[in-house]
Amino acid sequence: MSTARAGILLVDDMEDNLTALEAVLASLNEPLIRARSGEEAMKAVLRQPIALVLLDVRMPGMDGFETAAHIKRLDQTRDVPIIFLTGADDDSGYAFRGYATGAADYVTKPFDPWVLRAKVSVFLDLYRKGREVERLRTEIQELKRRVDEGT
Numbered sequence: 001m002s003t004a005r006a007g008i009l010l011v012d013d014m015e016d017n018l019t020a021l022e023a024v025l026a027s028l029n030e031p032l033i034r035a036r037s038g039e040e041a042m043k044a045v046l047r048q049p050i051a052l053v054l055l056d057v058r059m060p061g062m063d064g065f066e067t068a069a070h071i072k073r074l075d076q077t078r079d080v081p082i083i084f085l086t087g088a089d090d091d092s093g094y095a096f097r098g099y100a101t102g103a104a105d106y107v108t109k110p111f112d113p114w115v116l117r118a119k120v121s122v123f124l125d126l127y128r129k130g131r132e133v134e135r136l137r138t139e140i141q142e143l144k145r146r147v148d149e150g151t
Contacts, residue, residue: 006051006127007031008120011041011067012085013059017109021054024113025120038062042070045077051127052120057086057094065101072102079130081123085109 008030010021018034025032033048035041039062044050053071057064064084071077081104086094095106105119 005031006049007033009033009044009050009053011035012056024116038067041067050080052123053082055082055084057084068101
């Protein structure tokens with residue numbers, strides 16, 4: 001099992017939005033990984049463990065929905081939760097489309113920093129608990145193997 005800490009992937013084509021997300025989430029003391037496009041996001045999820053993706057819906061090129069669909073298709077990232085971020089004036093169908101694409105949550109910009117940090121904290125906690133369950137499962141399997149072999 002990898003000992004690298006999983007990061008929070010921040011995906012937005014606007015520098016100001018990435019900077020704002022970093023400012024809100026810095027106090028969580030988790031690695032924050034930036035991506036300025038869907039293509040960059042895909043490279044990032046393949047390079048390192050990701051606990052959560054905060055994904056802007058509207059981006060040039062590969063938009064947030066396409067990016068999420070690609071992330072959800074990959075075996076190693078299909079279970080990574082995605083929180084979509086979008087402007088409050090965006091199409092009301094975006095939320096439905098986001099959830100249909102596999103989003104775990106949907107937040108409109110401008111967002112309340114306290115609410116966003118709380119949501120991210122919940123997903124990080126779930127990620128850590130999932131890793132602990134996996135570690136314990138592996139440990140139990142190893143113990144069972146030893147018992148079965150009589151050692």
